[in-house]
Amino acid sequence: MTDRDDGPSFSFVSEPEDTRERIMQATFETVQAHGFAGLSIGRIADRADLSKSSVYHFYDDKDDLLLAFLDAMLAQFGGPLADADFDDPETELWTLVDFGLYGTTGEQFPPVDGVGDVNGRPYVELRSQATHDDEYRDRFTDIDASMHERLATVIDRGIDDGVFRPVDPDRTAQFLLTVLLGGLFRRATSDGLDADAVRSELEAVVDDRLLPA
Amino acid sequence: MTDRDDGPSFSFVSEPEDTRERIMQATFETVQAHGFAGLSIGRIADRADLSKSSVYHFYDDKDDLLLAFLDAMLAQFGGPLADADFDDPETELWTLVDFGLYGTTGEQFPPVDGVGDVNGRPYVELRSQATHDDEYRDRFTDIDASMHERLATVIDRGIDDGVFRPVDPDRTAQFLLTVLLGGLFRRATSDGLDADAVRSELEAVVDDRLLPA
Numbered sequence: 001m002t003d004r005d006d007g008p009s010f011s012f013v014s015e016p017e018d019t020r021e022r023i024m025q026a027t028f029e030t031v032q033a034h035g036f037a038g039l040s041i042g043r044i045a046d047r048a049d050l051s052k053s054s055v056y057h058f059y060d061d062k063d064d065l066l067l068a069f070l071d072a073m074l075a076q077f078g079g080p081l082a083d084a085d086f087d088d089p090e091t092e093l094w095t096l097v098d099f100g101l102y103g104t105t106g107e108q109f110p111p112v113d114g115v116g117d118v119n120g121r122p123y124v125e126l127r128s129q130a131t132h133d134d135e136y137r138d139r140f141t142d143i144d145a146s147m148h149e150r151l152a153t154v155i156d157r158g159i160d161d162g163v164f165r166p167v168d169p170d171r172t173a174q175f176l177l178t179v180l181l182g183g184l185f186r187r188a189t190s191d192g193l194d195a196d197a198v199r200s201e202l203e204a205v206v207d208d209r210l211l212p213a
Numbered sequence: 214m215t216d217r218d219d220g221p222s223f224s225f226v227s228e229p230e231d232t233r234e235r236i237m238q239a240t241f242e243t244v245q246a247h248g249f250a251g252l253s254i255g256r257i258a259d260r261a262d263l264s265k266s267s268v269y270h271f272y273d274d275k276d277d278l279l280l281a282f283l284d285a286m287l288a289q290f291g292g293p294l295a296d297a298d299f300d301d302p303e304t305e306l307w308t309l310v311d312f313g314l315y316g317t318t319g320e321q322f323p324p325v326d327g328v329g330d331v332n333g334r335p336y337v338e339l340r341s342q343a344t345h346d347d348e349y350r351d352r353f354t355d356i357d358a359s360m361h362e363r364l365a366t367v368i369d370r371g372i373d374d375g376v377f378r379p380v381d382p383d384r385t386a387q388f389l390l391t392v393l394l395g396g397l398f399r400r401a402t403s404d405g406l407d408a409d410a411v412r413s414e415l416e417a418v419v420d421d422r423l424l425p426a
């Protein structure tokens with residue numbers, strides 16, 4: 001089996017500003033190249049060009065480092081999008097969906113400051129730990145809940161503004177979140193996703209069900 | 214972090230019939246309990262109550278064993294469903310979708326022989342290897358293509374039979390596959406999926422777009 005190290009690159013930070021950031025960046029690159037099973041403090045230290053003891057200065061053990069990494073990743077995924085201001089609910093909704101389907105905020109809508117292309121592979125690799133580790137599972141349950149809440153709030157605001165029909169915001173948000181994460185999962189683990197086909201079908205669904213006749 | 218070993222159980226085979234099957238079953242249980250990062254020939258041998266050399270008698274190394282395991286899993290996922298006969302395209306379509314959303318063939322439709330509850334966790338754990346390993350990525354790309362083909366064929370047959378509208382089968386299949394895998398991914402990695410909400414939204418979408426007015 002060969003390691004895959006040629007995916008689109010992605011940085012947590014434009015330039016690692018301090019040692020902690022260097023370690024987080026090195027962890028990201030190590031997950032991307034070797035997967036979770038190939039992670040070790042030694043490999044991360046090598047990639048960060050640090051000694052193992054420098055890494056242990058900041059993190060007690062591998063678990064401690066990985067939970068810090070998980071938090072950094074989730075902040076990267078959710079942070080700039082959480083702070084972004086959107087002109088209207090429809091733009092906001094598609095920006096969130098395109099984040100999953102394409103890993104970008106889409107060509108159709110202006111990019112959100114601080115959110116570039118997101119390579120979903122390390123996200124999926126991390127998230128797969130939740131299949132057998134309760135601590136990860138609880139975190140991703142919280143993350144999904146906050147993403148669901150975000151989508152439901154957008155839909156709710158759209159209904160208030162009269163741009164969306166009076167649908168059930170929770171049900172619609174559950175559905176959109178499943179499509180969004182399905183796109184991200186497929187994109188990260190196979191070459192078969194036709195994101196344009198999924199998006200155009202979803203546009204038709206939104207036209208039929210969410211937008212006023 | 215704690216291992217999660219309390220998920221719904223699932224057997225490849227009702228009773229391991231020979232040593233290979235015992236090894237595959239032990240591999241399944243080890244992935245479920247410890248994840249991919251916790252897999253070792255020693256751990257698998259212990260769980261199968263075999264010596265390590267017995268395992269090496271059948272498989273050259275861990276990679277060889279894991280690729281055999283991948284094939285066994287994919288046969289388990291796809292096999293019985295591939296052979297099943299369905300009375301009508303709509304039943305077949307929902308059976309495939311419910312497989313992802315619920316891990317079962319659903320209460321609403323008769324169970325398919327040989328397909329019971331499927332715990333998606335080891336599937337997601339295996340599939341996450343495709344984020345950094347081309348051999349896994351190629352296999353899951355093939356798997357998705359065959360699942361897509363299956364869905365498109367069902368839709369096509371439904372159109373021929375006059376039970377579905379003349380939609381684009383490829384586009385619709387891409388969309389359904391993304392919902393199905395999104396459900397499976399969420400179910401395996403968080404406690405937040407409201408499968409009933411997703412299904413009822415999808416029923417409304419199918420009503421609107423696929424079924425004749």
